[in-house]
Amino acid sequence: MAPSSPPAQLQQFYIPEEQSVYLLSHDDARKLKDWVELCTTQLRQLGYRDIGMIGKGAYGFVFAGRFPLEGTSDLEHVFKFTRITLPRHLQDRLEDEAYILEQVEHPRVPKLVSFQRTRNQPILVMERAPGLNLEEVSLQEGRLSPRLIVRIADQLADILRSLRCESATSGRPIVHGDIKPSNLVFDAERENIALIDWGSSVFAQLDANNQFLSPSVMELMSDNLQQTNARLGDVYFIGEEQLYGGLSSPRFDEQGAAATLYALASGQSCRFGHLAIPATSLGLPSEFARMLDGMLDPDPILRRRAGDYYLREMPRMARTVMVDLPEPPPTQLVPIWTRQSGREIDTVVYSSRKAFLRQEGAAETLNDVNDVQLDRYYKNFMQGMGETEKAFLAAVSRLGRYPVEGGLAVRWEADGVYVDTSLNLHDASLKTAFTIAVNNMVHLAQAIYRHGIFKSCLFNARDTLHIERDDPDQPFVATPDMRLPYQVSAVPEVEDRSRVHSYFEDGPDPEEFLVLPQSIIRSLEALNTIHHTGMIIFEALPLHLKIHSQYRLLDPTREQEFRQRLDEILTAVNQISGLGVSGFMKMPYKDARFFPYIERLPERYYPRNPRLEVSAAG
Secondary structure, X not given: OOOOOOOHHHOOOEOOOOOOHHHOOHHHHHHHHHHHHHHHHHHHHOOOEEEEEEEEOOOEEEEEEEEOOOOOOOEEEEEEEEOOOOOHHHHOHHHHHHHHHHHOOOXXXXXXXXXXXXXXXXXXXXXXXXXXXXXXXXXHHOOOOHHHHHHHHHHHHHHXXXXXOOOOOOOOOEEOOOOOHHHEEEEOOOOEEEEOOOOOOEEOOEOOOOOEOOOOHHHHOOHHHHOOOOOOOOOOOOOHHHHOOOOOOOHHHHHHHHHHHHHHHHOOOOOHHHHOOOHHHOOEOHHHHHHHHHHOOOOHHHHHHHHHHHHHHHHHHHOOOOOOOOOOOOOOOOOOEEOOOOOOOOEEEEEEXXXXXXXXXXXXXXXXXXXXXXXXXXXXXXXXXXXXXXXXHHHHHHHOOOOEEEEEEEEEOOOOEEEEEEEEEOOHHXXXXXXXXXXXXXXXXXXXXXXXXXXXXXXXXXXXXXXEOOOOOOOOOOOOOXXXXXXXXXXXXXXXXXXXXXXXXXXXXXXXXXXXXXXXXXHHHHHOOOOEEEEEEEEEOOOXXXXXXXXXXXXXXXXXXXXXXXXXXXXXXXXOOOOEEEEEEEEOOOOXXXXXXXXXXXXXXXXXXXHHHHHHHO
């Protein structure tokens, strides 16, 4: 069951990741749980074991399971179910996916096993590739080594060359349409990749030289060639031609490959950072880095030339002898605290004050495109922003993929960028990767020339309080046992009032629509005098109020008063009227780090003689 859609004005508040189950209403969470249980039961009845959900998206759910076989290794399969709430024409896409996947013959593409319908429920069954997807690997490790990037690039090029060969059935190249790190499964033992998720795949309308491809003269004369058959793919990785509805072409997948390699080499989750953090700054071999920057260049002619070079020269570049060079731990540009705790953290990112990042008078070119994923990922999030601004927001979003709590405020002034942070990472093993993600965010901020402030809170969705009502005219009423959670520092931290980052210092947020009652504001003003760090966000939907919070009291002597103020806030939620979001954040100290503006990071290449580097390090 898809989560219920909030009103249009609420869509901008969550960085667009799949919503945590802990943010769903009780009813929607139960429906989701029941649906997962139903799928699991169906697979168990078919004889599968070790069944688990491994992914979910706008269109459906993906499960994995093992089929035990005597005397040989078990079969591992992947099962794709569409959301039963989708319109029939979107459910039918799964059958289209099965048909195209059946045409693909490549050792790095897991094969179709079967497509079937059970009680009007389409199910696609595929082989399962061993390993983790590369987005997960990237989140664990940060930037992948230059040697590994080149190895992955060679395998990707081999897949793309194969897809350009005419398929037996249609006589046309196949376009995958959604190449990105999470759609590449990586077998760490063999360092092999497998391309999965063919839900955006189509038969190409144009060849790589922009010539029409058609099996019949009549079709060439029809209007069909003016209508793209392309599907959207992930807007964080697809190129401009696919994003803006161009006729489908193998060039789409070149763009997806370039974006994927760039993201993995830089430790990002999108393609947009290449102007501020170019491939030539990432320690890659110079020929490969310049080619990658060319594939991401705004000039379409240069992109095509670089794409041709990639497919033609990659086998030669891959034969270059490369070793993994010793890398010192990354320097923390802003403080990151590691607090190992037994609590499970389900991080959600809330960001506000983003309007100034949009370009003035930017054309709203995508408003008429009718696509589930476009609406979810793009319309109210990044439209009208420059590439680097999009990359900055995506970098903040990536922080939410880690078990982290805290907040950040980035202020762009005439002389440079000021960054305040309170970031608490709950898993020390992820420190290097998380530091790289934070540093990327800072570098991208340095390359944005605007005047304004951006704020973001990272909270644990498991701590979110839910209050529901049967009718929009009724008040929201907290139950007697409801409490806003908080933690207490064992030792008082000295307070310097001149340096406290206050709830109210920036005034009302123009992007927040919920007006809180004065009783709650008075309690927040009283809280503001107690030394603590944290945030509270009220999100009012017609039948559902969510109160997100993350508090750490830094003065244990005032705990009774602190608890009292939090209780006052909950008591007063019955006075909340209207819909929308309102949030308040406080950081322990006003201790901003200053960074000068930059155009881009300087060039840094893989050494010509890497063995010398290794021996020097030894």
